[in-house]
Amino acid sequence: MTLPHKITKSYYLFPMFMAVVMFLMVRLTNDLPTHDNYFNHTGLFILSELISIMLLTYLGYFLTVKWVRVVLRNRIHPVVEYGVITVGILSATFLVVWLSHSVEHRPIRFNEVVPPGIIAVLVEVWIYLWLKTSEINRRYQESLLANERVRNEQLVTEMKLLQAQYHPHFLFNMLNTIYFSIHEDNADARNAVEHLSNLLRGQLYPGEGKVALARELSVLESYIELSRLRYGDKISVNVDISNYSYDAKIYPYMLLPLVENAFKHVGGAGLIEIHLRCDNQSLELHIRNTVDIHSVTPRPDGSGIGLTNLRRRLDIYYPEGGCMLDTGRNEGWFTAKLLLKI
Numbered sequence: 209m210t211l212p213h214k215i216t217k218s219y220y221l222f223p224m225f226m227a228v229v230m231f232l233m234v235r236l237t238n239d240l241p242t243h244d245n246y247f248n249h250t251g252l253f254i255l256s257e258l259i260s261i262m263l264l265t266y267l268g269y270f271l272t273v274k275w276v277r278v279v280l281r282n283r284i285h286p287v288v289e290y291g292v293i294t295v296g297i298l299s300a301t302f303l304v305v306w307l308s309h310s311v312e313h314r315p316i317r318f319n320e321v322v323p324p325g326i327i328a329v330l331v332e333v334w335i336y337l338w339l340k341t342s343e344i345n346r347r348y349q350e351s352l353l354a355n356e357r358v359r360n361e362q363l364v365t366e367m368k369l370l371q372a373q374y375h376p377h378f379l380f381n382m383l384n385t386i387y388f389s390i391h392e393d394n395a396d397a398r399n400a401v402e403h404l405s406n407l408l409r410g411q412l413y414p415g416e417g418k419v420a421l422a423r424e425l426s427v428l429e430s431y432i433e434l435s436r437l438r439y440g441d442k443i444s445v446n447v448d449i450s451n452y453s454y455d456a457k458i459y460p461y462m463l464l465p466l467v468e469n470a471f472k473h474v475g476g477a478g479l480i481e482i483h484l485r486c487d488n489q490s491l492e493l494h495i496r497n498t499v500d501i502h503s504v505t506p507r508p509d510g511s512g513i514g515l516t517n518l519r520r521r522l523d524i525y526y527p528e529g530g531c532m533l534d535t536g537r538n539e540g541w542f543t544a545k546l547l548l549k550i
Contacts, residue, residue, distance in 0.1 A: 257308040264300045268332065271296070276340045280347070290333065297332045301325040383408065400437055403430035418457035421486065425449065428463055432482075435471045443471070443478040452486035456550050459525045465518045466495050466544045472514075475500035476540055489550055496543040515544075 272293075279289050301324050309316050383405045390397045407430050432445060463484075470480045476498035483494040515535060522531045530549040535542070 252311045253308050256311050257304060260304045260307045264304060268296070268300060269335070272332070272336055272339055276336070276343050279340070280343060293332055293336055294329050297329045298325045301328050396437065400434060403433045406430040407434070417459075419460050420454070421452055421456040421458055421491070422454055424458060424460065424463055425452075425484075427461075428467060431464060431467060439471075439478075443474055443480060445480045445482070447482045449482075449484045450486065452484075452491075453488055456486055456488070456491070458491060458548055458550070459521070462518070462521070462525075462546070462548065463493055465514045466493060466546060469514050469544065470495050470497040470542070473497065473499060473542060486550070491546075491548045491550055493546040494543070495545075496541050498540055499537065499542050501540055 275292065278284065302321055305316055305321050305324070383401050386401055390401065392398070407427060432447065435443070436445060467482065470482075474480055474497040478498060480497045481495065483492075485492045515533075519533060522533060525531070526549075532545070532547040534545045537543075
């Protein structure tokens with residue numbers, strides 16, 4: 209995380225300015241009450257105090273910026289938040305006085321530590337609040353920009369969807385026209401158009417949220433029948449769907465990607481087996497298809513585009529669990545198992 213622009217510009221100059229202010233405050237609170245002349249001290253005393261204040265001011269400024277981020281990230285309790293600052297500044301003040309006094313072997317008096325420490329704490333709290341406010345404003349501006357980007361992306365996506373829907377609607381209407389133009393004796397052609405229309409209807413009107421399982425199975429049946437017409441005797445498909453409740457609902461297009469994957473990568477003996485079990489609590493879909501032993505697709509871990517998209521949708525629809533997708537390849541078979549809670 210980078211420093212705010214306002215902080216970055218003053219990262220080097222501001223601590224130097226504060227070091228001068230702190231030095232003058234320490235001298236005033238120590239010299240005036242005792243009627244002491246600061247320049248009566250040795251040069252080593254003056255140099256050690258100036259250097260130690262400068263170094264500790266820069267270090268304190270850097271640590272304060274880090275502490276602001278820790279507090280905002282972890283929501284530290286105010287007692288701990290300001291307690292750390294107070295202890296740190298008092299310790300730094302004592303260290304400065306001890307270093308300068310040790311040069312002249314002078315004892316440290318109470319009034320030489322406490323007043324400068326109190327002033328240093330007040331100044332540090334002011335700096336801390338300024339840095340914290342700057343960081344909060346920076347994060348707020350970033351969140352506004354992020355939200356604006358999301359809204360723009362949503363508008364672009366919506367426009368693309370609206371543009372893409374024009375052609376499916378036109379195709380859907382044309383398919384209906386073709387269907388009624390085909391002679392009734394040509395059952396295969398009419399069935400193909402009917403199943404294709406059913407698939408297209410599901411894409412045009414996917415619904416919001418969960419949809420009836422019966423509708424999803426109807427789309428699944430249409431896809432299987434069209435694939436049978438396409439591949440003919442090259443592929444043998446066995447479908448076993450147990451009784452299911454018409455009230456059962458699932459999220460749309462959770463089943464079709466696995467069936468599509470089986471037809472896409474079937475090889476070897478050309479066998480596809482589809483088994484679906486559903487009750488009032490869960491749905492299980494088992495699919496396996498033969499693959500060419502020497503083929504490199506599908507990937508053994510099931511990481512193709514279709515399955516990757518399906519896993520992503522499962523993460524979105526079931527953020528707290530309630531689903532499982534397991535895929536693998538073994539002995540000339542590719543298997544996929546999907547478990548969904550109803």
